[in-house]
Amino acid sequence: MSVLEVRNLHVTYGSGNRAVPAVRGVDLSLAGGQKLGVAGESGCGKSTLALALLRLLPASARLTGEIMLDGEDVLTMKWGRLRAVRWAGASIVFQGAMHSLNAVHRVGDQIAEPIMLHRKSAPAEAKRRVGELLQHVGLPAARADAYPHELSGGQRQRVMIAMALACDPQLIVADEPTTALDVMIQAQILRLIEQLVAEKDISLLMISHDLGVLADTCDRLAVMYAGRVVEEGPARAVYGRAEHPYGRALAAAFPRIGDPASRRAPRGLPGDPPDPSALPSGCTFHPRCTLALDSCSEQDQELVTAGEGRRAACVLVGAGTAGRGPARAGAGTEKQL
Structure with a gap:
């Protein structure tokens, strides 16, 4: 059974008289006990997707679609139910622990707060649970009395993980x-x-943004570009042999330890993801893609089957040639990423 089902999710920010699309028609599924990685450059919509899962986005964001968490749609939950689901049903570990923790409260009190709120635990019971959680993430229980600035970066991140686990989500x-x-x-x-x-x-x-980290940690991997998932499949397969040119470019940007070829000839991807308020026509990756066909500037691509358990949104996948070099005769300007 799926713990999380994201169906046709769109997130649009209001900017003056313009609507800026940050997430565009994302579909994802996550089974119980499964680990899913989401990769992409800055500005591709990853963090917006993460915050949307528990409706943590600002009021200027408009969400449509469905986010089914254990069978309930997060987007239709009333405030009281949503408040109960956060921490107890799903929790988030943010990337900047120093910015996420309250600088004027001891870390133990911050971990105890959701325990007392959601489990209705007495302060003494919450304190005991805090000590257990800190030890579980490799910190002495005594560090509960520390303030965030008294901890190292790694220790603060362990506190954030302990907090995320506090209510057994x-x-x-x-x-x-x-x-x-x-x-x-x-x-x-x-x-x-x-x-x-x-x-x-x-x-x-x-x-x-690091495909190598996700390939080592996760079961499946979804690659996002310009607010859309452009490739999805088993993590090692996507990392080792991506079917979408963008996935291959991301993988090539990180040299593999012990691989002389990637160390001596590292490859990057010129340019930046497009401005969400001025997306190019057709496939949004085509201005940076060295395999682009003339039709790529006119027609966007949907995710299609790209092997067992894999999908990719590229015209070359439909032609059965993605990941195998130039797809047409006479395409002298094309080259393998």
């Missing part, structure tokens, strides 16, 4: 949880998240 959304951390601490936090999700049989939706 079915789903954790991790929005770039290791962005501000050094490489060694990143690895520790990722191992911790993976271990806790496995132990508690929690579903995980993790957001990152």
Whole structure:
């Protein structure tokens, strides 16, 4: 059974007299105990998607579609029900722990707050639970008395994970949880998240720009570009051999440790994602795509089957040639990403 079903989700921000689309027709499914990664550059709609799952977006955002969390549509929930679902049904680990934690409250009090609110626990019971949670994420229970500024970046992120686990949710959304951390601490936090999700049989939706991190952590991977999912499939398969040119470009941008070819010839992707208020016609990736056909500037592509358990939104996938080099004779300007 699916813990999370996102169906035709659109998120549009009001900007003056213009409507700016940030998420455009996203469909995702996440089963119980499954780990789904969402990848893409900054500005592709990943964080907007994450915040939309629990209606944490500003009032200027307009949402349509369905977000089914354990069979209930988050978008139609009344405020009281939504408040009950947050923390207890699903929780979020934000990317900036220092900005998410209250600087003038001890971290133990901040973890205890949702426990007392949702579990109706007495202060003494909540304090005991806080100590258990901190030890579970590798921190001494005594650190509950610390203020956020007294903790290192990795310790603050562990506090955020402890807080996310406080009410035993079915789903954790991790929005770039290791962005501000050094490489060694990143690895520790990722191992911790993976271990806790496995132990508690929690579903995980993790957001990152790094396909390698998601491939190592998640079961499935969805690649977003300009507010849409352009590829989805098993994480290792998408990372190792993406069918969409954008997925291949993202994977190539991160050299593989121990692979001399990628280390000596790193490849990037010139340019930036399009401004959501001025999206190009046709396939939104075509201005940056070295495999683009003439028709790509005129017709957008829907997700189509691209192998067992895989989908991709590229005209070359429909032709059976995506990921295999130039698709047409005489396309002298095309080259493999």
